[in-house]
Amino acid sequence: MVLSPPASRHGRHAALLLLLLPPSSRGCFHATIKRHLDSSCVVRVNYSRPSCVSSAPQMPVYVLHALYLDERRAFMRSQLRSLCAEDVSWMLCLDRPVVASLDAAAFRCLHPCFAHNRYNPAHEPHISNGTLSLALKHKAAYVDMELRNLPAALVLEDDAVLPPTLWPILAAAAPPADATILFVGSYSLWPGGSLRAQAQRQGAPATAYRQSLASRPPVVHVLRRNASDWPPILGAVAYVVLRRGARIYAHTPVLSQADVGISYLDAAPQPQPEATTTTGT
Numbered sequence: 115m116v117l118s119p120p121a122s123r124h125g126r127h128a129a130l131l132l133l134l135l136p137p138s139s140r141g142c143f144h145a146t147i148k149r150h151l152d153s154s155c156v157v158r159v160n161y162s163r164p165s166c167v168s169s170a171p172q173m174p175v176y177v178l179h180a181l182y183l184d185e186r187r188a189f190m191r192s193q194l195r196s197l198c199a200e201d202v203s204w205m206l207c208l209d210r211p212v213v214a215s216l217d218a219a220a221f222r223c224l225h226p227c228f229a230h231n232r233y234n235p236a237h238e239p240h241i242s243n244g245t246l247s248l249a250l251k252h253k254a255a256y257v258d259m260e261l262r263n264l265p266a267a268l269v270l271e272d273d274a275v276l277p278p279t280l281w282p283i284l285a286a287a288a289p290p291a292d293a294t295i296l297f298v299g300s301y302s303l304w305p306g307g308s309l310r311a312q313a314q315r316q317g318a319p320a321t322a323y324r325q326s327l328a329s330r331p332p333v334v335h336v337l338r339r340n341a342s343d344w345p346p347i348l349g350a351v352a353y354v355v356l357r358r359g360a361r362i363y364a365h366t367p368v369l370s371q372a373d374v375g376i377s378y379l380d381a382a383p384q385p386q387p388e389a390t391t392t393t394g395t
């Protein structure tokens with residue numbers, strides 16, 4: 115899959131868009147997500163056993179999942195078991211049928227519009243309900259993370275392939291104090307690879323924060339793409355959200371697909387000229 119980098123103005127468009135939204139749809143996003151976070155939505159599991167020896171410190175994990183996907187669940191579960199993951203939250207809410215049954219006001223709160231960008235070339239007014247469902251599961255993880263006051267958590271789409279060395283990889287990462295997100299994986303970056311999501315492959319960079327974070331005063335830190343970096347969209351299949359990131363993303367409605375959102379749009383509530391200059395073109 116060859117995608118060329120979107121122009122830097124997309125982030126700015128989204129930022130302006132957010133400012134233009136009516137106040138009602140700015141405040142209600144977080145509250146609407148929170149209403150869905152009950153015990154049938156968030157299922158916490160400890161996959162550690164007495165025989166487990168953890169090779170490095172762990173962090174809480176969120177798995178974004180829909181219960182009808184049995185094979186994915188079984189595969190993810192087996193990976194988490196072999197990693198002895200102690201603190202796993204399965205995010206089971208906001209499935210597509212739930213999205214389809216939202217009333218108009220709730221729908222507007224969660225997804226006021228589909229930001230026009232390279233990945234929405236036809237100017238569709240809304241993303242599909244299935245895509246929205248996935249994007250909302252990402253958001254639900256941030257909201258839950260914020261409610262638990264977690265400093266960091268690993269967010270996984272349910273088809274992520276995890277390396278046996280996941281914990282040491284994450285433990286070795288040293289994101290800057292002001293980082294929002296630490297990218298762990300993406301869609302296949304390697305020749306011969308399929309589009310299957312890969313959390314990590316041998317030889318792949320473990321993290322992408324160094325190439326993608328830039329400060330945007332006063333408190334918001336957003337992605338800054340480097341034109342020679344690949345891919346232009348950092349996949350949302352596996353990434354660490356840091357406290358600062360959760361605080362920002364948990365309050366921003368869905369304006370695009372999850373991966374475009376975390377790569378470009380969602381962390382841009384304020385247009386700042388200096389942060390819109392280095393996106394590859």
Ligand SMILES: *[C@@H]1O[C@H](CO)[C@@H](O)[C@H](O)[C@H]1NC(C)=O
Pocket residue numbers: 160161162163164200201
């Ligand atoms: C998970 O279970 C293991 C072993 O059964 C235990 O040592 C650990 O404290 C538990 N972790 C959490 C977060 O509950």
Ligand SMILES: *[C@@H]1O[C@H](CO)[C@@H](O)[C@H](O)[C@H]1NC(C)=O
Pocket residue numbers: 213214215216217221243
């Ligand atoms: C998508 O969801 C909206 C409401 O949330 C609903 O009106 C619409 O019919 C759904 N579309 C499909 C194709 O199910």
Ligand SMILES: *[C@@H]1O[C@H](CO)[C@@H](O)[C@H](O)[C@H]1NC(C)=O
Pocket residue numbers: 325340341342343
């Ligand atoms: C962009 O990334 C490449 C590869 O990681 C690096 O060699 C180059 O110095 C970076 N350029 C800038 C302007 O940061």
